[in-house]
Amino acid sequence: MILTAAAIYFAFLTPSIVSLSIRIFGVDPTGKALGLSTVILIGALISVVMLPLFGSLSDRTRGRFGRRRPWLVGGSLTVLAGAIVVGTASNVAIVATGWALSQLGFSAVIAAFLALVPDFIPEHLRARTSAGIGVVTGLVVLGGIAFASANVANPVTMMVAPAAVAVLFVLGLSMVIAKADVIPADAASPPRYSVREFAGSFFINPLHHPSFAWNWISRLLFGIAMVGLQTYSTYFLTDVTGLSLQDATARYTFVTLITTPIGFVFTVAAGFLSDKMNRRKIFVVGAAVIAAAGILIAALLQSADGFLVAYIVFSIGLAFYLTVDVAIAASVVPDSAQTAKAMAVYQVSTTAPAIVVPLLGVLVLTSAAAYVPFFCILGAIALLSAVTILFVKVR
Numbered sequence: 001m002i003l004t005a006a007a008i009y010f011a012f013l014t015p016s017i018v019s020l021s022i023r024i025f026g027v028d029p030t031g032k033a034l035g036l037s038t039v040i041l042i043g044a045l046i047s048v049v050m051l052p053l054f055g056s057l058s059d060r061t062r063g064r065f066g067r068r069r070p071w072l073v074g075g076s077l078t079v080l081a082g083a084i085v086v087g088t089a090s091n092v093a094i095v096a097t098g099w100a101l102s103q104l105g106f107s108a109v110i111a112a113f114l115a116l117v118p119d120f121i122p123e124h125l126r127a128r129t130s131a132g133i134g135v136v137t138g139l140v141v142l143g144g145i146a147f148a149s150a151n152v153a154n155p156v157t158m159m160v161a162p163a164a165v166a167v168l169f170v171l172g173l174s175m176v177i178a179k180a181d182v183i184p185a186d187a188a189s190p191p192r193y194s195v196r197e198f199a200g201s202f203f204i205n206p207l208h209h210p211s212f213a214w215n216w217i218s219r220l221l222f223g224i225a226m227v228g229l230q231t232y233s234t235y236f237l238t239d240v241t242g243l244s245l246q247d248a249t250a251r252y253t254f255v256t257l258i259t260t261p262i263g264f265v266f267t268v269a270a271g272f273l274s275d276k277m278n279r280r281k282i283f284v285v286g287a288a289v290i291a292a293a294g295i296l297i298a299a300l301l302q303s304a305d306g307f308l309v310a311y312i313v314f315s316i317g318l319a320f321y322l323t324v325d326v327a328i329a330a331s332v333v334p335d336s337a338q339t340a341k342a343m344a345v346y347q348v349s350t351t352a353p354a355i356v357v358p359l360l361g362v363l364v365l366t367s368a369a370a371y372v373p374f375f376c377i378l379g380a381i382a383l384l385s386a387v388t389i390l391f392v393k394v395r
Contacts, residue, residue, distance in 0.1 A: 082103070
């Protein structure tokens with residue numbers, strides 16, 4: 001499961017963090033910031049709508065292939081098709097079309113994959129599982145940035161290879177869980193899928209389930225800060241520090257090479273301590289504060305060396321956060337019979353930042369000097385994430 005998570009995030013995070021910015025720079029260098037914001041926004045809107053829907057449909061799926069496998073396999077193949085479109089695109093509009101298709105597939109994959117945590121992982125192992133996913137996520141971010149940097153001149157390879165890897169690992173996971181991903185013969189059939197049921201796919205009542213709601217809000221805020229820094233790091237290095245695109249991607253690779261092992265240490269430590277102490281919130285609060293400090297350092301120093309320092313600090317906070325965020329979400333699922341729906345609604349909080357951040361970028365990033373207020377806003381949002389998690393009723 002952890003290896004499949006690595007493959008899925010390799011296919012998703014590589015374009016989200018660096019490949020899309022390189023691809024858009026190649027087809028429209030003068031309008032790159034607006035182009036990137038537009039493409040990310042379109043993809044995020046699709047994810048926000050489709051994630052809860054696919055989660056609800058996965059919970060209701062009945063058939064010989066189980067509840068999760070059809071969405072895992074079908075979604076991964078759709079991701080691959082979208083990557084081919086992006087890799088061969090000649091303008092921003094075609095890039096947007098391909099990325100929209102990929103996001104449709106990712107929504108199906110993630111909705112089914114996240115449901116596997118509450119489906120199959122016991123409570124006392126969830127933080128360590130989340131930590132394992134966090135460790136491999138750090139590896140695939142490093143590998144993805146290095147891979148994209150090495151294939152700037154080969155856009156098809158840069159976009160398609162990560163998606164192809166995801167397809168292979170998803171197929172492998174589907175075979176492994178084949179016997180477990182079944183519906184008992186005596187299980188009650190779900191009610192008819194009405195318009196009300198469809199609308200309910202996107203909503204979990206915050207008044208009835210306040211801990212789920214507060215956790216959702218906290219994850220949304222942290223995600224805005226995280227996505228804001230990661231999305232515009234390449235352009236920060238080109239526009240503020242004066243590096244070329246090749247040098248900026250190489251610098252980003254170097255920074256990731258330094259921060260990844262640091263993240264590993266804190267991820268493993270946080271996962272072990274969280275399960276051992278049976279505490280989650282303290283790690284999230286600390287993570288958000290540390291991440292905010294890292295973002296603010298980047299805003300103040302505005303240099304390539306300062307970016308390295310900032311990203312080291314940010315990565316420590318990110319490691320702590322990603323260790324326990326899924327564990328908390330799984331702990332506050334309102335109904336065990338609808339885990340995919342609940343985890344998909346939760347996952348919206350991780351994709352919605354891709355809607356907010358481009359809009360914020362368009363409004364604020366009007367010049368190189370605007371990175372200071374932009375990153376200060378992101379830092380403040382990260383601190384708000386620390387405050388809101390305090391209202392979640394878990395230890």
